[in-house]
Amino acid sequence: VKCIGILTSGGDAPGMNAAIRAVTRAAIYNGLQVKGIYRGYKGLVTGEIKEFKSQNVSNIIQLGGTILKTARCKEFTTPEGRQQAYDNMKKEGIDALVVIGGDGSLTGARIFAQEFDVPCIGLPGTIDNDLYGTDTTIGYDTALNTILDAVDKIRDTATSHERLFFVEVMGRDAGFLALNGAIASGAEAAIIPEFSTEVDQLEEFIKNGFRKSKNSSIVLVAESELTGGAMHYAERVKNEYPQYDVRVTILGHLQRGGSPTAHDRILASRLGAAAIDAIMEGQRNVMIGIEHDEVVYVPFTKAIKNDKPIKKELVNVLRALSI
Ligand code: F6P
Secondary structure: OOEEEEEEEOOOOHHHHHHHHHHHHHHHHOEEEEEOOOOOHHHHHOOOOEEEOOHOOOOOOOOOOOOOOOOOOHHHOOHHHHHHHHHHHHOOOOEEEEEEEOOOOOOOOOOHHHHHHHOEEEEOOOOOOOOOOOOOOHHHHHHHHHHHHHHHHHHHHHHHOEEEEEEEEEEOOHHHHHHHHHHOOOOOOOOOHHOOOOOOOHHHHHOOOOOOOOOOOOEEOOOOOOOHHHHHHHHHHHHHHOOOOOOOEEEHHHOOOOOOHHHHHHHHHHHHHHHHHHOOOOOOOOOEEEOOOOOEEEEEEHHHOOOOOOOOOHHHHHHHHOO
């Protein structure tokens, strides 16, 4: 491998820039040429590609978003689109690809690597933390901290008015942001998709006597068809428990922005450097993760299986501490 291409794809996540910087600098340090591919797989299909030197990634470690831009690319889901992408790669002299993104992006990399003999390395970049084989994903910690800031503010008004708030957080079909966000912000409960079929989480919360020692309450609800979202629970409370004064806040895309935390910057830097080590070792078609503080290589098929477990222990902690 002489030249690597790097792209960010899918939903952006704070720390993607730190990862771009790490991959670029580690590659140059190891004598490789680097090309930045714009707008995810789209730039590969349309040939929006530019050589990256060390200066191209100066002063970006602290920035949210991604300087390479990102997109969810339809063309790349077709064989013709992928052929075009491959042709452009060859034209540019790119012989390995580093893809930073979530499960959709890594699925694209897996298919591409299977069709064409191209080494692809994935880095977990998503606020959802839903990739298996890494303790956390790039952007997750920053999003959690953003949630804390928001919930702290909501708490002020919730307490003054003695209200019950449902705060909806992102995560697609994963409850990591909701559950850990709830623990860290001192919320009274979290409603998460992982347990949506087991119990009626609202009923459980109300039955547990959530207002024993307090007059306001905050429940974090993970967005997902499986939970139904915060609005759904607010409606239910209005109908089933009209004695409570209910409000809803949907945090939305503000969770995707902001300067990455130290945790995300260090994670992105380690993963980016490890991606180049992996390429130099001849690894291909793996996601780089960090588990128990060690760099690990996770086959794409495993990383994107969508079965990253959420600890029941966390649910118990939340329950015990919210009395
Ligand atoms: O995967 C990241 C994420 O922010 C999810 O939490 C959310 O469901 C989705 O992306 C939103 O996507 P979009 O930015 O396309 O609206």
